[in-house]
Amino acid sequence: MKVTILGARGSVPTDGKEMIEYGGATSSVLIETEEEAIFLDAGTGILKSPDIKDRNISILISHPHADHLLGLPFFPYINRNKRINIYSFADGKITTAEQIGRYLSPPLWPCTLDDYPADIHCIDMTLPFTVGNVNVSGIRSNHPGGSTIFRVESCNRSVVYATDYEHSTEADAKLIGLCEHADLLLYDGQYTDDEYELKKGFGHSTSRHGSYIMKESNAAMLRIVHHDPLHDDRMLKAMEDEIRSQSVAFAREGEVICIQ
Ligand SMILES: [Zn+2]
Numbered sequence: 187m188k189v190t191i192l193g194a195r196g197s198v199p200t201d202g203k204e205m206i207e208y209g210g211a212t213s214s215v216l217i218e219t220e221e222e223a224i225f226l227d228a229g230t231g232i233l234k235s236p237d238i239k240d241r242n243i244s245i246l247i248s249h250p251h252a253d254h255l256l257g258l259p260f261f262p263y264i265n266r267n268k269r270i271n272i273y274s275f276a277d278g279k280i281t282t283a284e285q286i287g288r289y290l291s292p293p294l295w296p297c298t299l300d301d302y303p304a305d306i307h308c309i310d311m312t313l314p315f316t317v318g319n320v321n322v323s324g325i326r327s328n329h330p331g332g333s334t335i336f337r338v339e340s341c342n343r344s345v346v347y348a349t350d351y352e353h354s355t356e357a358d359a360k361l362i363g364l365c366e367h368a369d370l371l372l373y374d375g376q377y378t379d380d381e382y383e384l385k386k387g388f389g390h391s392t393s394r395h396g397s398y399i400m401k402e403s404n405a406a407m408l409r410i411v412h413h414d415p416l417h418d419d420r421m422l423k424a425m426e427d428e429i430r431s432q433s434v435a436f437a438r439e440g441e442v443i444c445i446q
């Protein structure tokens with residue numbers, strides 16, 4: 187499995203010379219296997235998709251908050267004659283097509299998904315499911331409006347994408363179970379411990395808590411994602427230094443992790 191961090195910023199995109207090291211593009215991670223290209227979320231990071239060759243394209247949407255959909259209209263493959271399967275959790279309420287359609291339609295956007303050349307299929311997922319020979323399982327996250335935490339597995343290798351997650355004793359028990367012996371855990375560490383005290387209920391966690399989940403679940407590697415838009419490189423570096431080890435770091439836009 188090859189994992190590429192396309193966007194590690196949370197909430198809104200950022201730019202500027204003080205935001206270069208960790209990047210300003212919002213949530214998107216690409217997992218490539220021999221046959222599949224699976225994008226986790228379609229934040230502005232998805233604009234920088236590498237050439238996925240003839241792999242099948244799937245986009246797994248954790249939840250339809252804007253920072254996780256913003257890049258979709260400029261996803262390079264949406265303007266090509268390719269099939270794209272978009273999966274999201276409908277909860278028996280708002281379908282995947284409606285979740286995307288609310289953003290990709292007037293007045294928020296001049297056109298709809300149907301206007302793009304790609305053959306786009308919106309799928310209301312039920313967990314677990316398979317994408318080719320890749321297994322996708324997951325749990326619902328503790329986040330306003332809900333979100334999905336995915337575990338993606340192929341050839342005995344696994345990645346857990348736990349963004350837009352707020353820790354609690356009950357939620358942690360489920361998450362630790364999902365992360366058990368994962369090769370890589372991507373975890374929402376938007377806040378410092380002090381910030382978290384002021385932002386309880388916002389649906390995000392801390393990097394320190396990410397370390398705890400990693401240890402409790404025996405995950406092999408941790409990357410903190412969903413960096414706060416007000417945290418510049420200096421701030422993120424200082425936060426990272428508190429937890430950094432050989433297997434623990436803050437995600438940097440463009441980082442490629444090969445899981446053998
Ligand atoms: Zn988010």
Ligand SMILES: [Zn+2]
Nearest residue numbers: 249251329350
């Ligand atoms: Zn969110």
